[in-house]
Amino acid sequence: MPNDERFIIDGLNLPTEQKFLTGKIAVSGAKNDALPAFASSLLFRDTLKLSNVPEISDITAMAKLLEVLGVKTEPKAGGRWELFSGKSPSATLEPDIAKHFRGSVILLGPVLARTGEVIFPHPGGCVIGERPIDLFLSGFQKMGAEIIESDHSYALRAPKGLHGAEIFFKHQTVTATETLMMAAVLAQGKTVLKNAAMEPEVVALGEFLIKAGAKIKGLGSSTIEITGRGGKLLSAAKLTRKIIPDRIEAGSFVILGALAGKNFTVTNLEPKHLESLTSLLLEMGIKLKIETSAITILERATTLKPINLRTHEYPGFPTDLQAPMAVLLTQATGRSAIFETIFEGRLGYLETLKLMGAQAWIHDPHQASLEGPTPLRAQEVTSPDLRAGLAYILAGTIARGKTVVHNGHYVDRGYAKIEAKLRGVGVTISKE
Numbered sequence: 001m002p003n004d005e006r007f008i009i010d011g012l013n014l015p016t017e018q019k020f021l022t023g024k025i026a027v028s029g030a031k032n033d034a035l036p037a038f039a040s041s042l043l044f045r046d047t048l049k050l051s052n053v054p055e056i057s058d059i060t061a062m063a064k065l066l067e068v069l070g071v072k073t074e075p076k077a078g079g080r081w082e083l084f085s086g087k088s089p090s091a092t093l094e095p096d097i098a099k100h101f102r103g104s105v106i107l108l109g110p111v112l113a114r115t116g117e118v119i120f121p122h123p124g125g126c127v128i129g130e131r132p133i134d135l136f137l138s139g140f141q142k143m144g145a146e147i148i149e150s151d152h153s154y155a156l157r158a159p160k161g162l163h164g165a166e167i168f169f170k171h172q173t174v175t176a177t178e179t180l181m182m183a184a185v186l187a188q189g190k191t192v193l194k195n196a197a198m199e200p201e202v203v204a205l206g207e208f209l210i211k212a213g214a215k216i217k218g219l220g221s222s223t224i225e226i227t228g229r230g231g232k233l234l235s236a237a238k239l240t241r242k243i244i245p246d247r248i249e250a251g252s253f254v255i256l257g258a259l260a261g262k263n264f265t266v267t268n269l270e271p272k273h274l275e276s277l278t279s280l281l282l283e284m285g286i287k288l289k290i291e292t293s294a295i296t297i298l299e300r301a302t303t304l305k306p307i308n309l310r311t312h313e314y315p316g317f318p319t320d321l322q323a324p325m326a327v328l329l330t331q332a333t334g335r336s337a338i339f340e341t342i343f344e345g346r347l348g349y350l351e352t353l354k355l356m357g358a359q360a361w362i363h364d365p366h367q368a369s370l371e372g373p374t375p376l377r378a379q380e381v382t383s384p385d386l387r388a389g390l391a392y393i394l395a396g397t398i399a400r401g402k403t404v405v406h407n408g409h410y411v412d413r414g415y416a417k418i419e420a421k422l423r424g425v426g427v428t429i430s431k432e
């Protein structure tokens with residue numbers, strides 16, 4: 001396929017060969033913090049300045065969506081961006097982009113609150129699950145929006161503006177919390193979000209909005225209260241939003257260090273965002289040195305203890321690290337269990353790991369188990385999504401032989417300059 005970029009990894013053949021990875025690998029800004037930051041540009045009357053934005057294709061997609069809405073998006077050197085929403089942004093999300101890019105749902109609140117309407121295509125589900133938007137729609141309805149659904153798209157309208165509401169999320173949802181919080185900032189009156197998401201990205205978004213004039217309480221807890229400004233825009237003058245470190249990229253690299261590292265340091269991270277991972281690695285017997293903004297894997301443990309892994313909303317173990325962590329579990333001595341509580345389609349990658357030599361059993365859409373340790377052998381594989389794609393790269397790194405990972409563009413959606421970063425710590429990887 002013309003756009004089939006593929007990664008080729010020449011594996012270390014562990015544990016047969018006593019090779020290891022060493023050195024420093026730096027984490028970029030978080031995709032899932034940068035996306036809501038870009039969307040928030042519609043809440044500002046002046047230019048929003050961002051720094052530490054990762055150079056990944058999801059950001060390019062978000063910037064294109066904003067340009068179509070009339071927002072001026074200017075990339076500057078070194079991960080800086082300047083975004084200016086201008087006088088009257090439009091309200092239609094470009095269907096060809098939004099259909100294939102789930103992150104576009106974050107725009108719904110800012111566009112609706114700013115323009116009084118938003119028109120968007122049914123957001124595609126993806127391989128990890130159906131990805132419904134019922135919690136978004138019911139939240140906007142409670143805030144006074146009218147929903148018109150046609151066979152290809154939705155229109156949400158609130159010509160008289162949105163009003164505050166009390167919204168209870170039946171599931172904790174990250175992007176619905178973010179987009180409804182942003183809508184509430186411009187609404188008339190008070191909004192209370194209950195069973196709200198507590199992810200660091202939600203907190204980072206809310207804290208910046210407060211600096212710019214918003215009144216928000218309860219960030220990081222499951223109840224967030226927003227006092228709306230009745231349409232009065234925020235000002236970002238004299239402020240720059242620094243995107244927080246990507247905890248999923250950081251965790252993926254720490255897992256790589258646990259698999260094959262010796263004096264392997266992951267830098268530019270926030271350790272407290274990774275406690276659910278580091279506590280499990282310590283339980284497995286990995287020796288870690290945790291510093292202010294770095295984690296070092298001192299050496300690869302000879303025997304890894306198996307664990308029971310349960311994904312959970314923050315501060316629990318992140319679902320986005322489930323697949324990378326499973327690669328480590330293939331090297332643990334004994335039986336590990338995986339319980340994926342967030343998405344119903346996020347275990348399929350185990351079939352591919354089995355082709356590479358893993359012993360794994362999928363019991364139902366949410367539960368699996370692994371028996372180790374099993375040396376892995378190279379395979380030609382195709383990544384179904386960005387996190388499984390990264391897991392295949394990790395597996396290929398320790399396998400015997402040359403692994404080819406097709407659909408490399410999925411990995412590029414969420415991991416900036418991944419092959420250069422991995423080469424920097426000794427991985428033999430190229431992209432064709």
Ligand code: EPZ
Nearest residue numbers: 032103131132133134135136171172173174175320342343
């Ligand atoms: C965010 O997705 C992340 N994406 C995902 O990362 C991450 O896996 C997920 O949170 C969970 O941590 C971004 O932040 C851009 P949810 P989001 O709404 O907000 C159900 C990655 O790889 N739900 O928290 O879309 C949903 O089906 C991506 O970077 C409804 O039922 O996830 C899921 O079961 C993948 N109705 C659960 O809630 C709704 O209206 C949690 O999903 C919305 C969600």
